[in-house]
Amino acid sequence: MSMIRVENLTFAYPSSYDNIFENVNFQIDTDWKLGFVGRNGRGKTTFLNLLLGKYEYHGKIQASVQFDYFPYPVNNKNRLTTDILSEVCPLAEEWELLRELSYLEVRDDVLWRPFFTLSNGEQTKVLLAALFLNDGHFLLIDEPTNHLDMKARETVSAYLKRKKGFILVSHDRCFLDGCVDHILSINRSNIEVQSGNFSTWFTNFQRQQEFELAQNVKLKKSIDNMQKAAKRTSVWSDRIEASKYGNGPVDRGYIGHKSAKMMKRSKAIEVRQQRAIEEKSGLLKNLETVEDLKIAPLLYFSDTLVTFSDVVPIFDGKNVCQPISFTVKQGERIALDGKNGSGKTSLLKLLVGQQIEHRGTVAIGSGMILSYVPQDTSMLNGSLSEFAEANRIDESLFKAILRKMDFSRIQFEKKMQDFSAGQKKKVLIAKSLCEQAHLYVWDEPLNYIDIYSRMQIENLIREFSPTMIFVEHDLAFRNAIATQNIRLTVG
Known part of the structure; x- marks a missing residue:
């Protein structure tokens, strides 16, 4: 057991006028399992990079452990997985790797497959397993759940509960509750440490x-x-x-x-x-204000908006899933459930008119208006004003929604390619909230989005009851808003 001590830490990026951290002080035990929470843009990833020694700062960070970072950068994904893992944890024996993979419900044969052939979830699991085999190291885990389906999240959470000595950045409340024993929170004016899981911390x-x-x-x-x-x-x-x-x-x-x-x-x-x-x-320095959001869904003239009849997406000539049939009716909020690779995103892309090879039919009501939030944010660049104009949405309303989602006014002056991953996702959600639509189609909208904003969106959907079909692996969010779950089975 040893301590990591942070004393009078002050840091700002060279191009920024504002300090991200100012005279921050706290200490943590290297045996703790720490959940790291805070709103988007507060500096969680920046702090992990400071621990890794990537930036110069004022103050002191004292630690007697070596830090490892997840996601681990894999340069050549054509190599065999076993060779990559030997680079990650050079002192580990093969039997130790196999033991860790069994805890994570990963088949042994992945070790002798090229790394690129592993699914995103498998890549996450094998790298975590290897990093935890570095004895005496302290692991910095930055948002591991974004490539994990619901079952994989449960497995990884249970795995982390067996371990000790890590900081875990995550916005998934159930995931955090399953594996941490302390919370490190970035607040408006300081960083605090508290014993307990996320629910205990949030209540306090x-x-x-x-x-x-x-x-x-x-x-x-x-x-x-x-x-x-x-x-x-x-x-x-x-x-x-x-x-x-x-x-x-x-x-x-x-x-x-x-x-x-x-x-x-x-x-x-x-x-x-x-x-x-x-x-x-001395009061209210860390007060988190969460304003109510609004949405203006359109009422469709028919009770049935969409009908899927024996639909099967096809990839490389193979069925992605078993044939699926269901309808989307007025006022329903349908969650698509299933393992990664079971075709959830493909069904949503078919619905919004993208060209996906498939069998079966997707019947969309005449004159129906859809609003789509894709998974991918890589297309976001340029200014928010340019984005609003290109998408024909009201710029004032768009920016007002972003303000309510914790965007500062200075953020409006930046290019979107410089936003954090969570801020980019908020841009896409704000765009959707500006659009009057009969059906809202959201594909993993909460990736990287902070916990307060997740709750804010939950409250919005419960209040205005828009008709939705969505994919989301955050169990707390899904339980709060879904009226029906449709399970997809791999073909």
């Missing part, structure tokens, strides 16, 4: 914010009352003092004593007021 964080809001209201009222009392006392003191010099005989000693007493009282109120102001200034 909400209670703290509720307490601070109540205390803020109480102190504001108290300060207002003290300001009024101080003003009254000051006026009375001035009047009494002035009465010493009026016409006729007066007891100037008594009046002076009374005036001094009033001034003393005024000073005491001023001191109490200043203390209350200082206490109030």
